[in-house]
Amino acid sequence: MKLSIKESDARKLDLIVDIICRHFQIEAKELFESSRKRAIISARQYFHYLARECTKISLATIGLYSGKYNNIFDHATVLHSHRQVERYKSAYKRDREDIETLELITIESLFNNGFDKDFIDYKKDLLEKINSTITYHSLLKIMKQQVNMLTNV
Structure with a gap:
């Protein structure tokens, strides 16, 4: 069975690539080449995680998508990257802050780019209702819950 990528999935992954490349200041083709440079490996792992x-x-x-750049990764590589980023988050405060920021930017970007207009209204309502003492992590958790609810409909 040959896997293919739906156009909507490819657009979402393109957006995540753009976010990662801007953050790490690299080109998209560098993200998926078989480089062993630490910055490239980290960027690729963050992409898989997000x-x-x-x-x-x-x-x-997700692994097949990288074939667009001539280097297909299998599902195990994507899973390994995800686990590595989870380890970074739990071990290093700076990595946790970076990935949480990128996660929030990604969630917002996905839904502000027309993937789900209902989310924009939800986010506005949420921000009006909450007070300024809500923690960043709590906001991210609430947004993720709403994303899951919207994608399950």
């Missing part, structure tokens, strides 16, 4: 956390796209499809 693609898995912020979308409902399968591991195999």
